[in-house]
C-alpha cells in the first residue's frame with residue numbers, strides 16, 4: 001500500500017502541473033541557445049546588454065550564438081535562419097515586435113514539421129519600450145535577471161492567433177488594436193520612445209483620446225464562451241453579432257498586462273485558454289473615455305469584470321471587425337493596415353512554448369498589492385470628502 005502511494009507521489013512529481021514543465025535539467029538537455037538581438041529596441045545600450053546576456057547564458061549553456069536583426073530582416077526572418085542552422089532554444093532580445101517575429105518563425109516550423117520540429121522554445125530578454133509580453137508572463141524586466149531565468153524557469157504553452165488584415169496574414173501573441181490603440185502606437189514613433197521611454201505611450205495615448213473620432217463598427221464573434229459574461233452566468237453562442245455601435249476602439253487580446261488598458265474589461269486576459277478577449281469601448285467624450293479607462297484598469301487590477309454600458313467585453317475563438325470609416329490596425333505594436341480584420345485561434349493554438357517563471361506566485365503578490373492600493377484610495381477619498389463636508393459645515397455656521 002505504502003509502496004503504491006510512494007509510486008503515485010513520484011509520478012506526480014515527474015509530471016508537474018498541466019501546461020508547465022520544470023526545467024531543472026533544461027540547460028543540460030539543450031547545450032546551445034540562439035540569441036536574436038534587436039539593437040535598436042528600447043533605450044538601453046546594445047553592446048553592454050549583449051555582453052551581459054552572453055556572459056550570463058554562457059554560465060548555463062555550452063554554446064551561445066548571437067544573430068542580429070536589421071531594418072529589413074526582422075525577428076521572423078532571422079529566427080527562421082537560426083532554426084535552419086539547428087537552433088532549438090531561441091531567445092528574443094528586443095521589444096514585442098521582435099518577440100512576435102521570433103515566435104512566428106517557431107510556430108511556422110512547428111506547423112510545417114509537426115512533431116519533427118522537435119523541442120523548439122522561445123525565451124525572452126526584454127529590451128523594448130513596453131515589453132508587454134514579459135509583463136503579462138511575469139518575466140523579469142531586468143536584462144540580467146531575465147537571462148538568468150532562461151536556465152531556471154518553466155515552459156509555459158501560450159496561444160498564438162492568426163490575423164487576416166488588408167496587408168495579408170500575420171501572427172499575434174499579444175493583441176490587435178483597432179482605432180484608439182492603433183492611434184496611440186502611431187503617435188509614439190521610435191524617436192519619441194527613445195526620448196521618453198514607456199511614458200511615450202502614455203503621452204500618445206492621452207493625445208489620441210482627444211484625436212480619435214467615433215466610428216461605426218460591426219463585430220462578429222464565433223464560439224463565444226464566457227464563464228461570467230455580463231456577470232449573469234455562462235454565455236455560450238456559436239455566433240454573436242454586434243452591429244451599428246459607435247465606438248472609439250476595439251481590442252482583441254490573447255495576452256496583455258494590466259498596463260495595456262484597452263485590452264481590459266473581462267477581468268483577466270488569459271494567454272492559454274484557446275480564446276481571445278474582445279473589448280469594445282464606446283465613451284464618446286474625452287473625459288468619459290479617461291474615466292472608462294480608469295475603470296478598465298481597475299478591472300485588471302481587481303480581476304473583476306467591468307459591466308458599465310461604455311465597455312463591452314467577452315471571450316471568443318474567432319472575431320471579425322468591420323468599421324465605417326475604415327480604421328488603422330496594429331498587431332503586437334506593429335502597424336498592420338486597416339479594417340476589416342479577422343483574428344482567430346486555430347487548432348494548433350498552443351504551439352508556442354515560452355520559458356517563463358512559474359505562474360502564480362508573482363500574480364498573487366500583485367493582486368494583494370493592487371487590493372491594498374484600491375483600499376487606500378477609497379479610504380483617502382472618503383477622508384477627503386469628510387474634510388470637505390466639515391469645512392463646508394463650518395463655513396455655513398460662520
Ligand SMILES: Nc1ncnc2c1ncn2[C@@H]1O[C@H](COP(=O)(O)OP(=O)(O)OP(=O)(O)O)[C@@H](O)[C@H]1O
Nearest residue numbers: 041042069070071094095096097098128129130131
Ligand atoms: N537593425 C535595425 N535597424 C533598424 N530597425 C530595426 C533593426 N532591427 C529591427 N528593426 C525594426 O525594429 C522593429 C521592432 O522593434 P521592437 O518592437 O522589437 O522594439 P520597440 O519598438 O523598441 O519596442 P516596443 O514594441 O516595446 O515599443 C521592427 O519594425 C524592425 O523593422
